[in-house]
Every structure is written in structure tokens, then in C-alpha cells.
Amino acid sequence: MSFDLFTTTEEHEELRAAVRAVAEDKIAPHAAEADEKSAFPQQAYEALRATDFHAPHIPEAYDGVGADALATCIVIEEVARACGSSSLIPAVNKLGTMPLILGASEEVKQRYLTPVARGEAMFSYGLSEREAGSDTASMRTQAVRDGDSWVVNGQKSWITNAGVSRYYTVMAVTDPEGRRGSNVTAFVLHADDAGFTLGEPERKLGIKGSPTRELFFDDVRIPDDRRVGEVGEGLKIALRTLDHTRVTIGAQAVGIAQGALDAAVAYVKERKQFGKAVAEFQGVQFMLADMAMKLETARQMVYAAAAKSERNDADLSFFGAAAKCYASDAAMEITTDAVQLLGGAGYVKDFPVERMMRDAKITQIYEGTNQIQRLVMARQLLK
Template identity: 70%
Template sequence: MSDFPLFELSEEHQAIREAVRAVCDAKVAPYAAAVDEEVRYPQEAADALLAADFHAPHVPEEYGGAGADALATCLVIEEVARACVSSSLIPAVNKLGSLPVMLAGSEELKKRYLSKLAAGEGGFSYCLSEPDAGSDAGGMKTRAVRDGDDWVLNGVKRWITNAEVSEYYTVMAVTDAEKGTRGGITAFVVEKSDEGVSFGAKEKKLGIKGSPTREVYLDNVRIPADRMIGEEGEGFSIAMRTLDHTRVTIAAQAVGVAQGALDYALGYAKERRQFGKPISSFQGMEFLLADMGMKVEAARQLTYAAAGRSERGDDDLTFFGASAKCFASDVAMEVTTNAVQVLGGYGYTSDYPVERMMRDAKITQIYEGTNQVQRIVMARQLLAGVQSEL
């Protein structure tokens, strides 16, 4: 049996949840609607999260970070997403972008970049996808060519979260086309200030409008060889190992937005009166709310179980990361849609937050691997016999 808390949070984890919720209630939630409507970066949230050391809680203490474990990091992301999904992408993407450095970077690379991230000197984004390489990440065309003591990168990365806002980028590039994903892709740290780095226009998205998504252009970007993450040819393996861990954070994000929608729907159902009584007293509504609550809690428990495996690096993390992300995001889409239904016509208007939550929830079924890909991953893990019992 594991000693990692799966079914009851420790006092420390409960305190983290309460602290993050207090910050979000005061300095994130009040701006969520404006951030969405104005399609602007949630600077108020960014400032508040940085001040509370919640902007990149996963960074180890030895590099100046909070040293939060995988579950604590999930709690931060869950609580921020409950208030504003766009804002939750600050801690989520900072982990996604910097985790390759944590997993495979040299000690010098860790000290240089994790310390800067912890100090708030710049966020970290992740550059894997390309215009013709989405689910098939191995089809990337970005190239890195060795030139003396440097590497020169050329290519285009697409769907890059917080692009241009972030100062640092983990970039996957082909270094040996003949080897493909088995030794032909290498990971690098690219800085926003590097000559030849530029950005496309912000994507016009259905949701998470406060989190800028842009293309990143690499035009003869010359970087020193010591910015390579791990060894040459390890990039694809590093990318996949990273996603095993960070899919758990997307699950936490999905749980958060689902909980936010459920909270609002419950309050509304108790106050809204029709036929002389609260709509919460009608059995049809009770059943709807019950299903919403049941599924949110099931998603939460699966997410926390996956967080435990992420912290320990268990052999079945790949299965649990994929299943938590897939299940929680499907639940988020269902629960936020049902929250709109609870509010009826009001839920369909931007005067109430549930329509924003529904739009924001959709992306959790798509990014960091579509849920169709997650089901492929889970099936292969099951067939290989790597899933273990709780």
C-alpha cells in the first residue's frame, strides 16, 4: 500500500487549498469575466500568484521554488481553474515548459532556468506541436543543426500557450531525420530574447481567451550547445515523459472548472424559484445536480491518485495520467454544459459565468493529447499489463 494520501488530504495539503482559494477569491475571480471579454492576459492573477509563490509551485526549494509535490501543484491549478481557467494556465504551463529541464537537464541548466522561473523572472512555455504535427508529434519539421559550439534552429511551432508572455521555451527539434522519434529529436531551451525568435498573431479561440496562444517562429536561432536538454536524440522521450506528468495537471484544471460550474449551479438552483418553489426542489433538477457532483468527485479522486503516481514516478503513471486527463476533461465538459442547463436562458448569456466555464472546459479534452489519443494510450498500457491496482 502507498503512504501517499489518495482519499484524504493531509493538513498541509488542505492548508494549501485554503490559501490558494483565498487568493483566487480576492484577486483572480473578480477579473475572470473581464479577462475573457477583453481577451487579455490575466495580469492581476499573474501578479497575485507570483506574490503568493503559486505561479510555479513545482520548482524545487534548492532552486528557490516552493517545492510543492505533485498533489500540491494539482491543488493550486484546480483552485485557480475553479475561478479562472485562463489564469490556471500560468502554473500549469510553467510546469509543462520547465519539467523537461527538471527531468533531464544538466545541473547548470537547472540552476540557470529553474531559479529564474521561481523568482518570477519569466514564464516557461512548451513547444512541441507544429502546423503539420499535432497528435503525430513525431512528424515535426523544425530542425536544429550543429554549428561548432552552437545549434541553429529553424521552424514553426503552433498552439504555444502563453507564447510571447513567457521568457523561456522548451523546443523540440529534429537533429537526425533518419532516426525519427527513436533518437532523431532533441530538446533545447530557447529564450524570447534570442535573435531570430518571433511570434504570430494571437489565435482567436472559443475559450481560455485570457491565455495567449500563438505560433513561435524560429529563423536561424543560434543558441549555445549547453542549452540542450539531456542528450542529443533524447527529445521525444523527454517530451513523452513530460506529458505523462503534466496530463495530471490538465486533469486538475478540468476538475477545477467543473467544480466552479457546480458551485454556481447549486447556488442558483437554491435561489431561483419557479411554480412557487426553488427549482432545486424538483426531482429532475436534483438528479441532474447529483450526477454532476458524483462525477466531479470521481474525477477528483482519479486525479489525486494520478498525482500520487506522478510524485513517485510509478510504472503505471502513463495509464493513470492519460485516464485522469481523459475522464476529468470529459466530466468537465459534461458538468459545465449541465450548469448552463440549470440556469436555462440565463446560463446562455455572458452575464453569468457558466457559459465561459463551458467554453473554457472544451480545451481540456483537446490539448496535451486529445482524448481519443488518451484512449489509445490507455488501451496500449492495459494490453501491455502495466496497470496496477490502487
Template identity: 70%
Template sequence: MELRAAVRSLAEKEIAPYAAEVDEDSRFPQEALTALNASGFNAVHIPEEFAGQGADAVSACVVIEEVARVDASASLIPAVNKLGTQPILLSGSEQVKKLVLPAIAAGEMASYALSEREAGSDTASMRVRARLSGDEWVLNGTKCWITNAGVSSWYTVMAVTDPAAEKKADGISAFVVHADDPGFSVGAKERKLGIKGSPTCEIHFEDCVIPGDRIVGEPGTGLRTALRTLDHTRPTIGAQALGIAQGALDAALGYVKERRQFGRAVGEFQGVQFMLADMGTKIEAARHLVYASAAASERGDARASFMASAAKSYASDVAMAVTTDAVQLFGGAGYTRDFPVERMMRDAKITQIYEGTNQIQRLVMARQLLKG
């Protein structure tokens, strides 16, 4: 595929050389953003009518996979640009789309603000409030675990607009907030195990005032839009996990061909070959599931929700298993920062947690199966 070859070439030349430094210094991969913006790979999913590439869901996953193969932190640029804008694509007014989408296509970034400290998996229990005051909305409260907070210009935010709603989910609405809106601020960066190049912060709303037309969809539909969004974006986390796993296997293959013990290349030992075969099999199975789930989300398949959760949970479990085995194949060297596999192992872990833990994914899948 020409797209894969183009992204791989860019990633290896413009992103990979900085990956270790980005991780070591916990700094944003500006080189990756510059390269992705220059090539148009920063947000390929945005429709052509809004100055984007108009790429389908499978193509977006290809971009994310190939960037994640060399740097998981950098892959969160295209991945979270899709996450932050997908609610707008699904439910936003033409006015909101024209306000936000061309800016993201041009190189600005978007983030997604759903989680709170006491409302992670239990999203309906969120406490951030939005009230209508004349022609404006006023937001108050704090969101947490916001990926790329501080570098994004736009934030899609879920907030309670009707605390008295009979069903909590019916009292939640979605909004787009700009970093320059009065009353908006970004908290300190979290100190994380992995994906250190992508800042993760709280964001605060203190009487944050936004225009009344910045609501996404009708009042009370925000949580439904948020959950529909995840059906489209969980495959992209699967793609990120897939890229991390592929990068770890590639590194391990290179190492076991060169490393010699007992007068032979380590890769000639049958026990090592069995590990490599299992790693390759798991990656290929994950790849097929991730791309099938992306295609299902694109065509509105009735099984898209099940497939998105299956792809995200399976690929992330594969990423954790493959990167752990890659560290093992490097031996003591794999435990050092002189080689990339320990970073890949640390980066892989979050794919089992964010956009819904893998335990939550299994609940989603089981409910879909039981509904028939």
C-alpha cells in the same frame, strides 16, 4: 488542507473579479500573475534548491484546481510553468536547471513547444530543425498552439537534430530557448472558443542561435523526454478540468437555490436534484482519479502513464458534461455572458483536446493495458 484554503482565498479575492473581463477582452490576466507571483503559487513544483517551493505533484494540482475554479485562463500560469519546466527537471543538466528554474520561481514564465501544424498527435513527424554550428545550435521552423507564447521568457522546444535517424523519434532533441535569442519571434494570437485570457500563438525560429549547452539531455532523447513530461503534466490538465467543473457546479447550486418557478426554488424540484447529484458524483470521482494520478507520477509508479491519461481524459469529459448541465440549470440566463457558466463551458472544451486529445489518451491507456 491549508494549501487549498490559501489558494481559494487568493483566487476569490485577486483573480475571480477580473475573470469575465479577461474573457471578454481576450487579455492576459496580469492581475492573476501578479497575485500568484506574490504568493509563490506561480510555480510551486520547482525544487527548493532552485529557489522554488519544492511542492509535490498533488500540491501543484491543488493550486491549479483552485485557480481554475474561478478562471481557467489564469490556471494556465501554474499549469504551463510546470509543463515548460518539467523536461528540464527530468533531463536537464545542472547548468540548464540553474539557468531557467530560479527565473521561473521568481516570476518569469515558461512555455512548452512540441506541436506543429502537421505534427499534432503525430509528434515524431515534426519539421523544426536544429543543427550544430561550432559551439552553437541553430534552429529553423515554426511551432504552433504554444500556450502563453509572448508572455513567457523561456521555451522548451523539441526539434529534429538527426533527420536520417532510423526511427524518427530517435532524431529529435530538446532545447531551451529564451525570448531574447536572435532569430526567435512570436506570431499572432489565435482567436479561440475559450481560455481567451491565455495567449496561444505560433513561435518562429529563423536561424535562431542558442548556446550549445542549452540542449536538454543527450541528442536524440528529446521526444522521449517530451512524452515522459506528459505523464507528469496530464494530471495537471485533469486538475484544471476539475476546477472548471467545480466552479460550474458551485455557480449552479447558488442559482437554483435563488431562482423560483411555480412558487418554489428550482433546486427543490427532483429532476434538478438528480442533475446536481450526478454532477457532484462525477466531480468527486474525477478528483480522486486526478490526485491519485498525480501521486503516481510523483513516486514513479509503473502505472503512472496509464493513470495520467485516465485522469486527463476522464476529468476533461466530466468538465464538459458538468458545465453543459450547469448552463442548462441556469436556463436562458445560462446562455448569456451575464453569468459565468457559459464561459466555463467554452473553457472546458479545450481540456479534451490539448496535451493529447482524449482519443489519443485512450490509445495510450489501451497500449498500457495490453502490455500488462
């Protein structure tokens, strides 16, 4: 493994300041309402589209801004600092389109990446199923060739931003008798395809402003020109996608944790007990120091992994898994400690830390549970 250093440039820090300004002005004021009502944060989407932060990773060749992997992580981090649900707009646009960037034909890239870059459509990703979560190769959704078309039947579970996305990258078995893992193909499905329906929104612990629903396919006929990559290459493309996008989940976790730490610091400096600010007690100071130390370690791991994602380094699988795993574990610890530091105030919705704690939990679960991340890391070490 290489341990090449990375640096943030002046442009990266200017980007951070710009995103933070948008997040504080246009996104944070609506975060509690999106959570309370389980409503998609439309104001956030409009603000992100207006500033080209909704899908910054898309290359300039497709009308995107061509942000590098580290810049994309900074966008997601700063949005997550204000609202975890809203950060899934740029994060899931990357997740849904990354299979196309990695494996699609130029014609497919032009057709689908351009409207996402322009803010005309969002993109979701369909890999998991009810009985195929961590064990993705056991998926049952099938696509059967019929002339120049494919007929898709099955379902996908836990699909982020389902119902607001126009396009979906869907993995389906195209050779039921083929070798496991080499019998899956990726396709682009449209929200208005005949036979494509959605389940009811899931009632979730956190990230409530980002809808999560099942996808159902009942004889959905799609042309072969919506295929992403070669027949049988779908699962390989899906797993390569996750190598890159796990880094963005690490960035989301860092952002949520930063928001919680900021709120905790502000509170303990103002709250007085026993005649002095709570921040003056050494026990509280130690908690804050540990929180900040974990947060900065997580941030550095995410940024190092982002640099490897940009270079497509051979050890990206290890670093992507490590960054996502460490950052999400740290975010869960930091947000829980933030609730503790606010005491009773931390447990009520008058303050944002209870929302941040709930939002942080999913970062340990989606795009591969942290148990799976540890398996990925161990396999890389044992190669």
C-alpha cells in the same frame, strides 16, 4: 498495475484554503474581463507570484517552494475554479520546465528554474506543429549543429502563454536521417533570440485570457549549453513530461467543473418557478447529484494520478492519461449541465457558466486529445 491509495494531508487542505482565498479575492473579479478582452490576466499573475503559487512545483534547491505533485494540482484546481485562463500560469510553468527537471544538466536547471521560481520569468512548451499534432514524431523543425552552437529553423503551433513567457522548451529534429522518435533533441530558446518571432494571437473559443500563438524560428542560433538532456533524447523527455503534466490538466478540468457546479447550485437555490425554488424539483436534484458524482470521481482519479506522478510509478502513463481523459470529459458534461440548469441565464455572459463551458472544452484537446489518451491507456493495458 498498482492501485495504491493516496491521502490529502492537513497541509494540503491548508494550501487549498489559502489558494481559494487568493482566487476568490484577486482572480475571480477579473476573470470575465480577461475573457471578454482576450487579455492576459496580469492581476492573477501578480497575485500568484506574491503568494508563491505561480510555479509551486519547482524544488527548493532552485528557490522554489517544492510543492509535491498533489499540492501543485490543488493550486491549479483552485485557480481554475475561479478562472481557467489564470490556472494556465502554474500549469504551463510546470509544462515548460518539466523537461528540464526530468532531463537537463544541473547547470541548466540552476540557470532557468531559479528565475521561474522567483517569479521573474514564465516558461512555455513547444512540441506541436501544424502537421505534427498527435503525431509528434513527424515534426519538421530542425536544429543543425554548427560548432558549439545549433541553428534552429521551423515553427511550433498552439503554444500556450506565448508572448508572455521569456523561455521556451522547444523540440527539434537533430538527425533527419535518424530513427523516427530517436532523432529529436530538446533546447531552451529565449524570447529575445535573434530570428525567433511570434504569430498573431489565435482567436479561440475559450481560455481567452491565456495567449496562444505560433512560434517561428529563422536561423535562430543558440549555444549547446541550452540543450536539455542528451542529443536524440528530446521526444522521450517530451513524452515523459506529458505523463506528469496531463495530471495537471485533469486538475484544471476538475477546478473548472467545480466552479460551474458551485454557480449552478447557488442559482437553483435562489431562482423560483411555480412558487418554489428550482432546487426543490426532483429532476434538478438528480442533475446536481450526477454532476457532483462525476466531479468527485474525476477529483479522486486526478489525486491518485498525482500521487503516482510524485512517486514516478511505472504505471503513471496509464493513470495520467486516465485522469486527464475522465476529468476533462466530466468537466465538459458538468459545465454543459450547469448552463442548462441556469436556462437562458446560463447562455449569457452575465453569469460565469457559459465561460466555464467554453474553457472546459480545451481540456479534452490539449496535451493530447482524449482519443490519444485512450490509445495511451490501451497500449499500457496490452503491454
